[in-house]
Amino acid sequence: MPTTDRKAPLGADRDHQVDFDTKVAAKQRIEPRDWMPEGYRKTLVRQISQHAHSEIIGMQPEGDWIASAPSLRRKAILLAKVQDEAGHGLYLYAAAETLGVDRAELTHRLIEGRQKYSSIFNYPTLNYADVGVIGWLVDGAAICNQVPLCRTSFGPYARAMVRICKEESFHQRQGYELLMRMMEGTEAQRAMVQDAVDRWWWPSLMMFGPPDTDSPNTQQSLEWGIKIDTNDALRQKFVDMTVPQAERLGVGLPDPALVWNDERGCHDFGEPDWDEFKQVISGNGPKNAERIERRRAAHEKGAWVREAAIAHADKHRSAREVTV
């Protein structure tokens, strides 16, 4: 499907822009048929499709553990979570399609390395404690980032976020509950949890994106109401939310600079390794090549399903034509 040009006719541009700005300022939703600045549309396509890719690629690190889940209960929980992630990807691709892009094209951009997905999924899952820590920290960070996005200015994205956030909160709780159980277990189980927390803490902080001073998109996205908070504000919120949970769990967080600051009314904490972040989002993280290769192989393997669905739709269409 070609990209729709939603630029207004010459002469009407100014009125449309005023109308758009008024709606955004009044926190009303912009809907797919409304006029929107081309930059707004492009930014949304970028963010929503990268978000969708993250959900789909994010199925891999945990999906690897479905076959080795330690009990039937854990397997049922993990299966449900990974299936939810596929669903989130679908809601988000559908939201992106309302902006005039085609999902197949977005998938190609991902596979060909022309679009990003969340840095967090380029780290390996080494044991079952990682499944719990992904739920607790990664889904916890995702909730922090996504709850404000329920109020984002583009209607289809905001509505997708409402559904996604409900499911993310189950994801976060199942992770925390798994870790709680492990912490009640043996010394070796507690050590596994601590090791997983040590490995996932900094990558979780990186999920919120570069520092505000190094974030080229934040200011404009805030003005358009696409983003509601800055990267640093959400990172801070996540740290403040997570510290008491870590204490309750009985694990340490691997940051010697992490301390409550009475004056600021929040925690001080150390800087993530931004060079590592840049490497990971440039395709050089520990698992980037493997994640993309698996996505490409899955896409190719699914070609017959897409062909069959199109043939089925064509058959129905021609059957309808005969009977009308």
Ligand code: BYC
């Ligand atoms: N990873 O100007 P900035 C999940 C890129 S999935 C990779 O701050 P922006 C889950 C950024 O794209 C949750 N790239 O950008 C699933 C930009 O590059 P481009 C995923 C990153 O967009 C399965 C450049 O850096 N959540 O929860 O204003 C299992 C400059 O950054 C990252 C979302 O996608 C990163 N971490 O802000 C379990 C949330 N950070 O595109 C869990 C929706 C930055 O110009 N997205 N970059 O080449 C957002 O909220 C925003 O896009 C971000 C970045 C805060 C991530």
